[in-house]
Amino acid sequence: MAKRKSLFRRVNDWLHLWLGLISGIIIVIVSITGCIYAFQEEISDLTQPYRxxxxxxxxFLPPSVLQKAAAARAGENPVLGVNYGHTGKAAIAAYMDKENGYTMIYMNxxxxxxxxxxxxxxxxxxxxLEGHFNLWLPRPIGQPIVAVATLIFIVLLISGLIMWWPKKWNRANRNKSFKIKTDAGAKRVNYDLHNVLGFYALTIALVLGITGLVWGFQWFSKSYYWTLTGGKSFVAWERGTSDTTAMADMQYPEDKIWATVNHLKGNIQIQFxxxxxxxxxxTYNxxxxTYYKREFWFYDRYTLQRVPGGGSYATPYEATSRGEKLFRMNYDIHVGAIAGLPGKILMFFVSLICASLPITGFYIWWGKKKKQKKKKTPAFRRLQPQQQAAAATL
Structure with missing residues (x-):
């Protein structure tokens, strides 16, 4: 007689099943879009020569000159700023169009x-990205749904590990837990794909989930920062302000700021x-x-003096604590860019496994449901028509 599972295991298994069924389709969408977005830079570089x-x-020409050139396309819309890319990259001016929204102008x-x-x-x-972040829904609706689904996904990973954990570490259980039996039937292969691949992807999948939650919930972002930095309060990102009492008629102040920073090597964005x-x-990168070394600086438009702002990105990366460094790496860890192309490839495959888990999990549940339904069918109904007729005469 099989030993009955403990209450803890029964509750854990129940949560794993129903939370998985509830969030499955969202996890599939978020994971697949994450797979595709992982190579956004590489694919864009190959397919968009105007970059x-x-x-x-x-x-380079100063910002005011590029602003005037872009204004011819922007029409009545003010040009928001100019981005000077890394060596060999086009500059980008941008404006906000009433009908089309944010529009970018690539320039020499x-x-x-x-x-x-x-x-x-x-x-x-x-x-x-819109699908990944908010399921192509309005952001106030879609983003919280994705955030909750991500939180559920983390719970599913933990409950899945509990279900995966063998009762005995004998050879048979080790083989079942660490190997996919490719010569077995479809149901067994599907079970192994869910069970074994889920285990191997677990650690990186948790990293994906945790780093994703930083954008999902403010309370999580602040708590995460507090934990990483040993109790420091989270400093919100904010723009500085210019002193309107010192208003002066200064021509092309952005060019004067550009003159003080254009010796730097890297990406420099001037926002007007x-x-x-x-x-x-x-913004200097x-x-x-990668983006973790970015810095945000703000200058008074009338005095050209530096003003506070930028949150944790106001300080040079090298001058921050270990916890602050890790927090600033969040995006680059999430997409795998922190480890270059190998890191992106790793995140791609882990995201692909994450997308498969709700599908293989659903197939396991559906198979068990059909099996239970078959068991409940009366023996008389399982007989062939000729056998039913013969049985009815007895």
Missing amino acids: FVAEENRP PYTGAILKEKILKNDFFRII AQKPADPISV PEEG
Whole structure:
């Protein structure tokens, strides 16, 4: 007689089943879109030649000149800023269109020539990101749904590990827990794909879930930061402000700020001040392919003095604590970029496994349900018609 499972195991198994059924389709969508987005930079570089320009032995044009060139396309919409890319990359000016939304203008930073105008909402990877982040629903609706599903996914990983854990570590159980029996029937192979692949992907899948929750819930982001930094309070990202009492008629202040930072090697974005109290914003990223070393600086548009703002990104990466460094790496860890292309490949395959788990899990549940239904069918109904007729005469 089989030993009855403990109450803890029964509750754990019940939670794993029903939480999986509830969140399954969302986990599949989020995982598949994550797979695709992992190689966004690499695929975009291959398919979008307007992102590149030939290097020239002369300085880039200042922001005001590129702003004027972009304004011809932007029309009545103010140009928001200019992004100077890494070596060999096109500059990007941007504006917000009432009908099309955020629009990017790719430009040659040496000549101001316009290479391409792109409506961001129509970009393939933007569409993928919208699905990943909010299921293509309005953000106030979709984003909380994805956040809750991600939290459930973490619970499923933990409950799945409890279900996977062998009662006895004998050879048969080890083989069942660590190996896929490829020569078995479809049901057994499906079970092994769920059980074994789920175990091997567990650690990285937890990393994906935890790093994803940083964007999902403010309370989690603050708690995560507090834990990593040994009790420091989370400093929210905010823009600085310009002192309107010092208003002065200064021509092209963004060019003056650009002159102080254009010696830096890397990606530099200058965001123009639109309102009287707005600062001139500078985002600097010394490395290509990652974002954890980014810094945000803000300058008073009238005095050109540095003003506070930028949260944890206001300080140079090298000057932060270990916990703050890890927190700033969150995006790059999430997409695998922290380990370069091998890291992205790893995250791709783990995301693919995560997408498969609800599908294989559903198939396991469906198979058991059909088996239970078959067991409940009366023996008389399981007989062939000729046998039923013969049985009826007895």
